[in-house]
Amino acid sequence: MSIKYINNELFVENISVSKLADKYGTPIYIYSRKILESNFNSYKKGFSDINSIICYAAKANSNQNIMRLLAKLGSGADIVSGGELYRSLLAGIKPNRIVYSGVGKTVEEIKYALKSDILMFNVESFEELQQINIIAKKLHKKARISFRVNPDVDPHTHKHITTGKHGSKFGIMYEDALELYITASKMSNIEIVGIDSHIGSQILEVIPYKLAAVKLSKLIDNLEKAKIFIKYIDIGGGLGVKYQKTDRPPTPEDLKKEVMSVYSKYKDKTIIVEPGRSIVANAGIMVGKILYRKITGNKKFIIVDIGMNDLIRPTLYDAYHNIIPVKKTTKKPTIVDIVGPICETGDFLAKDRRFPMLLQGELIAVECIGAYGSAMASQYNSRLRAQGIVVDGNKVTGIRKREELKDLIAKEI
Numbered sequence: 268m269s270i271k272y273i274n275n276e277l278f279v280e281n282i283s284v285s286k287l288a289d290k291y292g293t294p295i296y297i298y299s300r301k302i303l304e305s306n307f308n309s310y311k312k313g314f315s316d317i318n319s320i321i322c323y324a325a326k327a328n329s330n331q332n333i334m335r336l337l338a339k340l341g342s343g344a345d346i347v348s349g350g351e352l353y354r355s356l357l358a359g360i361k362p363n364r365i366v367y368s369g370v371g372k373t374v375e376e377i378k379y380a381l382k383s384d385i386l387m388f389n390v391e392s393f394e395e396l397q398q399i400n401i402i403a404k405k406l407h408k409k410a411r412i413s414f415r416v417n418p419d420v421d422p423h424t425h426k427h428i429t430t431g432k433h434g435s436k437f438g439i440m441y442e443d444a445l446e447l448y449i450t451a452s453k454m455s456n457i458e459i460v461g462i463d464s465h466i467g468s469q470i471l472e473v474i475p476y477k478l479a480a481v482k483l484s485k486l487i488d489n490l491e492k493a494k495i496f497i498k499y500i501d502i503g504g505g506l507g508v509k510y511q512k513t514d515r516p517p518t519p520e521d522l523k524k525e526v527m528s529v530y531s532k533y534k535d536k537t538i539i540v541e542p543g544r545s546i547v548a549n550a551g552i553m554v555g556k557i558l559y560r561k562i563t564g565n566k567k568f569i570i571v572d573i574g575m576n577d578l579i580r581p582t583l584y585d586a587y588h589n590i591i592p593v594k595k596t597t598k599k600p601t602i603v604d605i606v607g608p609i610c611e612t613g614d615f616l617a618k619d620r621r622f623p624m625l626l627q628g629e630l631i632a633v634e635c636i637g638a639y640g641s642a643m644a645s646q647y648n649s650r651l652r653a654q655g656i657v658v659d660g661n662k663v664t665g666i667r668k669r670e671e672l673k674d675l676i677a678k679e680i
């Protein structure tokens with residue numbers, strides 16, 4: 268692919284990572300345009316033989332350079348806040364390709380979305396439905412909605428990224444759905460257009476999607492009996508990526524085949540898919556520098572300039588990220604903890620990892636950080652949020668600048 272060693276030096280497309288680190292500093296997020304494009308295109312191709320809209324889940328990485336690129340390739344957006352609506356529109360994503368999910372949409376956000384004329388709200392509660400109806404009435408608009416239905420299936424992923432099981436805060440209960448649809452159908456400023464389910468993230472098998480589809484399909488048939496006809500079936504996102512050598516993520520085409528084994532009978536409906544991670548994760552690496560090394564008792568530590576404020580996934584989700592030296596080494600690997608500078612025990616990138624004891628000042632690259640990396644960055648410990656760049660062939664085409672000290676207190680009065 269486009270992130271690989273050439274003569275023992277790590278490259279992103281045609282530029283050496285050491286050169287990029289020299290020029291832009293560390294820690295730094297580096298993205299490959301080619302990989303982004305190829306990931307998006309594999310969705311486009313996988314879903315090309317059916318009516319479909321690919322709505323990139325902006326929360327995975329809402330950097331404007333990345334979203335603009337996806338907009339150009341024809342992406343829609345799945346958003347979960349007014350901020351993401353702002354970023355999506357600014358990136359050039361068409362409002363009629365934007366769906367709005369999330370359990371806590373505020374009045375301001377609902378107004379903003381209605382005025383922007385987005386495709387639909389994925390409604391997650393009865394009170395939210397009422398709120399949208401009231402606001403739409405005030406604005407003399409009809410709000411297009413679907414319900415996010417919780418199909419109670421287990422996607423076999425980490426508990427913090429499981430969303431479609433009983434007891435999750437997301438969606439409405441499957442058993443309540445028909446009644447809620449009927450209620451919504453009587454509301455003056457609501458137009459029912461779809462049905463939606465998103466069952467979780469980093470899902471490495473397609474069977475849970477089919478189980479969800481079977482349940483939703485029964486519901487769609489019952490809706491039709493009640494004279495409620497929908498146009499869109501939103502199958503959510505969540506397809507996994509290869510963090511570990513043993514991970515075998517399904518392709519977008521596998522996903523389509525699995526859900527269409529249930530949904531192909533609905534010839535008049537459009538399938539919406541909301542991939543986030545599988546579009547951006549493997550397009551990005553984070554490069555950091557070794558600050559210090561130390562041995563305490565029987566433990567060896569490599570301390571780098573990447574903190575949990577830059578990449579929180581290891582501590583938040585027990586996530587595994589492969590880490591490689593930027594310059595290949597002949598040093599033998601040993602067992603080390605690779606940790607950041609933040610004053611928290613949870614500030615680590617890897618524990619008990621086989622990795623060579625590189626020298627102070629040498630560079631490491633953390634792989635597969637394009638999704639939920641920079642998007643979850645914070646200023647914790649008053650650290651400056653890192654810069655990010657997009658590499659396209661021989662060029663750097665997009666930059667998010669590193670924050671400066673004054674940014675830390677810019678809003679403090």
Ligand SMILES: *Cc1c(COP(=O)(O)O)cnc(C)c1O
Nearest residue numbers: 324368468504505541542543544
């Ligand atoms: C997070 C999210 C997604 C994207 O999930 P990925 O695992 O990144 O593909 C899609 N839809 C909704 C509603 C989400 O909350």
